[in-house]
Amino acid sequence: xxxxLTASLNPQQRAAVELPAEHALILAGAGSxxxxxxxxxxxxxxxxxxxxxxxxxxxxxTNKAAKEMLARITAMMPLNPRGLWVGTFHGLCNxxxxxxxxxxxxxxxxxxxxxxxxxxxxKRAMKTLNADDERYPPRSIAQYINGNKEAGIRAAxxxxxxxxxxxxxxxxxxxxxxxxxxxxxDFAELLLACYELxxxxxxxxxxxxxxxxxxxxxxxxxxxQLQYAWLKLLTGPDSALFAVGDDDQSIYAFRGARVGxxxxxxxxxxxxxxxxxxxxxxxxxxxxxxxxxVIEHNRDRLGKQLWTDDDAGExxxxxxxxxxxxxxxxxVDEISAQQRDGxxxxxxxxxxxxxxxxxxxxxxxxxxxxxxxVYGGLRFYERQEIKHALxxxxxxxxxDDDNALLRVINFPTRGIGNRTIETLxxxxxxxxxxxxxxxxxxxxxxxxxxxxxxxxxIENMHVQAQGMALPDxxxxxxxxxxxxxxxxxxxxxxxxxxxxxxxxxAATRFVTEDENNLVAFxxxxxxxxxxxxAEAGEAAVQLMTIHxxxxxxxxxxxLTGLEEGLFPHDNSLSDPKGLEEERRLMYxxxxxxxxxxxxxxxxxxxxxxxxxxxPASRFLNEVPDTLLKYLNRGYAPNSFGSSSTSSTSDxxxxxxxxxxxxxxxxxxxxxxxxxxxxxxxxxxxNHEGGSNGNIQVDFGQLxxxxxxxxxxxxxxxxx
DNA sequence: GACGCTTTGTTTTTT
DNA sequence: ACAAAGCGTC
Numbered sequence: 001x002x003x004x005l006t007a008s009l010n011p012q013q014r015a016a017v018e019l020p021a022e023h024a025l026i027l028a029g030a031g032s033x034x035x036x037x038x039x040x041x042x043x044x045x046x047x048x049x050x051x052x053x054x055x056x057x058x059x060x061x062t063n064k065a066a067k068e069m070l071a072r073i074t075a076m077m078p079l080n081p082r083g084l085w086v087g088t089f090h091g092l093c094n095x096x097x098x099x100x101x102x103x104x105x106x107x108x109x110x111x112x113x114x115x116x117x118x119x120x121x122x123k124r125a126m127k128t129l130n131a132d133d134e135r136y137p138p139r140s141i142a143q144y145i146n147g148n149k150e151a152g153i154r155a156a157x158x159x160x161x162x163x164x165x166x167x168x169x170x171x172x173x174x175x176x177x178x179x180x181x182x183x184x185x186d187f188a189e190l191l192l193a194c195y196e197l198x199x200x201x202x203x204x205x206x207x208x209x210x211x212x213x214x215x216x217x218x219x220x221x222x223x224x225q226l227q228y229a230w231l232k233l234l235t236g237p238d239s240a241l242f243a244v245g246d247d248d249q250s251i252y253a254f255r256g257a258r259v260g261x262x263x264x265x266x267x268x269x270x271x272x273x274x275x276x277x278x279x280x281x282x283x284x285x286x287x288x289x290x291x292x293x294v295i296e297h298n299r300d301r302l303g304k305q306l307w308t309d310d311d312a313g314e315x316x317x318x319x320x321x322x323x324x325x326x327x328x329x330x331x332v333d334e335i336s337a338q339q340r341d342g343x344x345x346x347x348x349x350x351x352x353x354x355x356x357x358x359x360x361x362x363x364x365x366x367x368x369x370x371x372x373x374v375y376g377g378l379r380f381y382e383r384q385e386i387k388h389a390l391x392x393x394x395x396x397x398x399x400d401d402d403n404a405l406l407r408v409i410n411f412p413t414r415g416i417g418n419r420t421i422e423t424l425x426x427x428x429x430x431x432x433x434x435x436x437x438x439x440x441x442x443x444x445x446x447x448x449x450x451x452x453x454x455x456x457x458i459e460n461m462h463v464q465a466q467g468m469a470l471p472d473x474x475x476x477x478x479x480x481x482x483x484x485x486x487x488x489x490x491x492x493x494x495x496x497x498x499x500x501x502x503x504x505x506a507a508t509r510f511v512t513e514d515e516n517n518l519v520a521f522x523x524x525x526x527x528x529x530x531x532x533x534a535e536a537g538e539a540a541v542q543l544m545t546i547h548x549x550x551x552x553x554x555x556x557x558x559l560t561g562l563e564e565g566l567f568p569h570d571n572s573l574s575d576p577k578g579l580e581e582e583r584r585l586m587y588x589x590x591x592x593x594x595x596x597x598x599x600x601x602x603x604x605x606x607x608x609x610x611x612x613x614x615p616a617s618r619f620l621n622e623v624p625d626t627l628l629k630y631l632n633r634g635y636a637p638n639s640f641g642s643s644s645t646s647s648t649s650d651x652x653x654x655x656x657x658x659x660x661x662x663x664x665x666x667x668x669x670x671x672x673x674x675x676x677x678x679x680x681x682x683x684x685x686n687h688e689g690g691s692n693g694n695i696q697v698d699f700g701q702l703x704x705x706x707x708x709x710x711x712x713x714x715x716x717x718x719x
Numbered sequence: 720g721a722c723g724c725t726t727t728g729t730t731t732t733t734t
Numbered sequence: 735a736c737a738a739a740g741c742g743t744c
Contacts, residue, residue, distance in 0.1 A: 090734045187734045417720045609735045
């Protein structure tokens with residue numbers, strides 16, 4: 001007899017949901033109902049009375065996933081979501097550290113540094129030490145610090161063998177004490193501080209270990225070393241750790257994710273229950289077979305083979321363009337055709353390997369009047385004007401936050417220049433105090449008067465803020481600081497003003513949903529980046545990197561830029577593990593498509609201001625030819641795969657305009673013989689853009705070249 | 720202290 | 735190509 005919650009699940013899914021309270025690893029392939037299993041398990045545990053809501057801890061990687069999980073659980077049963085320990089690693093650690101800030105040795109209102117803030121803080125620490133920022137680029141120092149923290153290593157324990165590593169360690173130590181002095185923590189610190197709190201404080205650890213009877217982890221393949229260690233610390237002798245993941249979708253190794261945690265977990269806990277979810281409910285057979293064929297080229301796998309009951313569906317369509325703009329043109333034509341077929345635009349996604357590729361696609365979409373939305377890029381809380389506003393708010397909450405003070409002490413400008421700031425920094429350094437304290441005791445003089453006015457302004461804000469509602473407080477800060485005025489007078493300031501008003505709205509929402517608490521609002525801003533501020537609105541084509549597409553699905557997916565050097569990316573090839581990660585990325589990209597998958601590539605591409613020519617991606621060779629339909633022949637013969645025998649059925653008509661077949665205004669048509677002053681005789685293979693555009697010529701022994709028609713001085717040759 | 724010019728570095732990114 | 739950040743001048 002099956003429980004009503006699990007009645008509609010397949011046998012593997014049901015088995016996973018109804019597992020006894022023991023450690024389990026669920027290997028859940030793409031589109032196999034992973035989130036459903038996780039949330040149903042939670043609902044099942046609660047509804048069968050096996051645990052109370054307080055005994056549950058569920059952790060995910062992103063805020064979006066956490067929200068989705070909460071929404072699904074509360075849809076299945078009435079619960080107060082606030083009492084639940086469901087959230088991201090960072091969110092839960094933040095919560096625990098705030099509850100026990102005294103034990104953790106942190107001030108009650110500790111601020112959270114985002115990556116930008118962290119970099120600025122590192123630069124300051126390096127200045128204090130007079131460290132050479134050319135030999136020690138702040139970015140690499142950030143990597144060093146975060147890498148160490150993720151391995152649980154403090155500056156005092158860091159190994160150093162030579163002068164270089166000793167300096168790195170020294171900077172790390174300085175940064176550590178600077179953060180402690182200012183009462184701020186970075187992202188990695190949230191996890192490490194929480195880990196250390198539990199490790200050091202035995203009563204607290206025992207409390208949580210016996211409290212959380214069931215710990216469930218989503219996207220386990222994305223956890224790093226420290227996150228796994230944190231989970232181990234929280235899992236008591238009577239607790240069950242339920243981990244869901246897919247090693248084939250591990251695409252974040254480059255930032256510390258450790259797929260090896262899945263194997264370690266099996267070993268460390270002698271996991272008896274390993275369940276594979278291999279039935280895919282998302283994609284048509286051809287898409288799935290193609291994705292399987294690609295991922296099989298990876299050696300480092302736990303092993304899993306997705307299958308579907310669905311029919312084969314359409315073949316995967318392949319388009320090879322001569323230029324990136326032609327590729328964009330293909331996307332526009334094809335998407336327009338699908339729109340005419342009645343496919344909703346937000347069910348169509350254009351995916352790319354790197355953000356730089358979006359620009360030219362956006363151009364084409366704008367020109368065609370197709371609405372689109374780009375994901376990624378600059379987030380709401382990362383915008384300059386928002387960071388400025390938040391810095392004032394942080395100063396109200398904690399005057400010792402030097403990062404915040406430096407950001408706004410002279411913005412808008414109020415006569416406090418670098419010289420004055422250096423004096424303040426020196427004073428602070430000598431007395432071991434914060435910049436704020438140094439500013440309060442600034443002597444006399446013209447610049448000191450300006451500093452005095454700044455101190456007075458912040459103190460005023462601080463006094464006024466007491467008992468004020470958050471949105472009013474923010475409005476007050478924006479006026480008193482002069483930020484409103486500054487952006488009103490700025491020529492292109494309208495959007496920034498709108499964003500500042502959006503910040504007030506965000507605070508209004510926050511107050512109704514959560515609480516009227518400045519510190520909580522600031523923590524939320526650091527942790528959430530402000531994705532929710534992204535406007536919904538009309539249906540639009542979805543543009544994003546493949547990384548951003550993980551976890552999503554679309555009716556039609558356009559996978560672009562399948563060229564060597566771009567995808568797989570050059571920088572990943574030096575390391576054999578890098579190529580496998582790129583291949584997993586390819587796997588993730590393909591499995592986003594439910595019904596239609598298009599793959600495109602271009603022979604040439606504008607990159608860093610230079611035209612780059614690249615052969616087709618090796619991944620294309622890994623897709624069985626039988627699953628492919630070539631929309632056009634590659635211009636360069638055998639540029640990839642074995643030459644295809646594409647089907648001649650006419651169920652599909654390529655919608656592209658035959659622009660490369662028309663005789664252009666310069667009179668050099670494809671197939672014509674031409675003479676170049678330097679390269680000699682050649683044959684025109686392709687061209688784009690007419691007289692002001694480019695032309696591709698095969699010069700035989702000298703190779704095939706793209707030339708600017710206007711400068712190449714090509715001469716047509718008879719015969 | 721503010722402004723404009725040169726230099727530089729551009730995979731992926733959540734928290 | 736392009737943006738941000740650093741540098742030198744007024």
